Amino acid sequence: MNIDINFLGILIGAIMASSVPLILAASGELITERSGVLNLGVEGMMIIGAISGFALMVITDNLFLAIIGSMLSGLLLSFIFGFLTQSLLTNHVASGLALTIFGIGLSAMIGKDFVGIPGKEFPLLFVNLKEAIPLFGPIFFGHSIVFYFAFLLPFGTNYFLKKTKIGLIVRAVGDSPVSAANQGINVLLVRYCCILYGGAMCGLGGAYLSLIYTPQWIENMTAGRGWIALALVVFATWSPLKVLVGAIIFGGITILQLHMQAMGIRIPVQFLSALPYIMTIVVLVIISRDSRKIKLNTPTSLGQIFYKEK
């Protein structure tokens, strides 16, 4: 019986680990969207974060620098998006798509010299506790610092949006930029900050993949996680704690699908691999059906161009 319990613990731990990049990217994008900006470039920013984190790790041999660098690169990429949509008032959807296409291309360009290089072992915390406690050990201990950060992030985001003044300002800007501007709030500055923060979190999510989760560089290694993160924000109806729930569900599907493949269940691999994407659609349908629920937290000005006559 002991073995089963430990296996269950490891399984849950694995599910949580696989949901980390989704939590990071979705929490970042949530703040961006709450300020009224729809950035579809999540996938592009994640993949750039993944390669720059990995490249910096190889070059400097310093994991701390690699993590910081991946966040900076995501931030830089999101700055392009911010400049386009906020200063040049371009369409959010098209700009975000351009960002994703550009990011995937650029990451492969940078990454061509890093294919096949083995990654470095990332330091894990509380490893001794992982072995000592049955069931809960493998769930809560023996993970990287980014893992713990990711699981605290939604709570922090929730507190930030609901209890702090700056959080209120972000929400005001997202719901009614015109009235916010009339109150003397610098809408552009707030939105720029939210876009850059979102970019940094996406970069970190990407770096988690290339440095910790599967420590190596593979072209296109984010494999649509950026898009799932975007769907998660809708799934969560723009509320941070539900992002956590959603990310664990999606992480769960991914891991279960892998285990079903390993157990040799006679369903073609491709159908199992398609599960997370199909589930995303199903969940979107269930969530979106109730338009009142969606509208409750949706930033009213989401995706709209804001222009103030000066």
Add this chain to the structure above:
Amino acid sequence: MIKIERHDETSNLIYFLTPVIAIFLTLVTGAIIFYLLGFHPLQALKFFFITPISDLYGLSELLVKATPLCLIAIGLSFCFKSNNWNIGAEGQLTFGGIVGGGVALLFYNHEGFYVLPLIILAGAIGGMIFAMIPAILKIYFNTNEILVSLMLVYVSKLLLDYLVVGPWSNPEGFNFPETRQFSDSARLPVLFEGLRIHAGIFIALFSVFLAWVVLFKTYLGFQIKVSGLSLKTAKYAGFKGKTMILLVFMVSGACAGLAGVGEITGPIGQLHRMISPEYGFTAIIVAFLGRLNPIGIVFASLIVALTYLGAETAQIFLQVPKYTGQVFQGMILFFLLASDFLLFFRIKFLGFKKYEY
């Protein structure tokens, strides 16, 4: 100080000039990137944009690549014009390829004039049905069409993967992930001996003509344009919004399906894992670069097709990955969107006076 003013009337000249500006800026930035990577910038650009089309074979390849891009972009222009964000054309292309390819495999040992039209029809219907999923979900459940159409890309690619590895794989194919070769009457005829350019180009050109007629000469085209400019006006005028959503998705899915079927019955001749090098995504850029205008899209598809060829040439001569093409494609769209600023805003230089309120 500078002052930025919004102005509503835009001249047609600037409207079609900005794509040219965008391409120029992309080339300049591309040169800088190549320089930073340690290449001679002008030489690299030459390898990228001139070498690939300096012979007849290259020109034929350019048209081979431009054909699906043009077809898909024509379809997408219907969606984008009416504010429907179908970004899953890649999935609709794949599904069209699957359905058309399935029919082609049914007839693998048949010859007959009816085979090819059947396959093409099946492909178009396949793409159309696949595009109806996000449309119907949007209409009845209010789901976000961007996310649904995109998720379906992954689903269709995995389905194709399953089919070519499993039930549809060539029985004499030594377990390679590919189907049988299609029969000769299932192939689009090649236009010139020794070149790959095929009759699919006529399908693309015909669709350009059809799109032009529908968009500019019919009431339907008018409705599509009005819904894009203002949904409220469209509602007030009594246009059937839901039917419109379904219709534009069907058009764009059919076009993408046709592009898929054109690829498998044209240059490829069978089904395998990689029937499209992301044409469906790149066509989004083509649609924008062509200003959602059928004629503009023809030119845009040629230019963007060149980035595919250029990336392949550069891969051989400069050893840069073929993804470099995508960097250029992304940049074109960036610069295009950025130069749109000139369309709707006027920058006034007021001199260094103190700002007056």
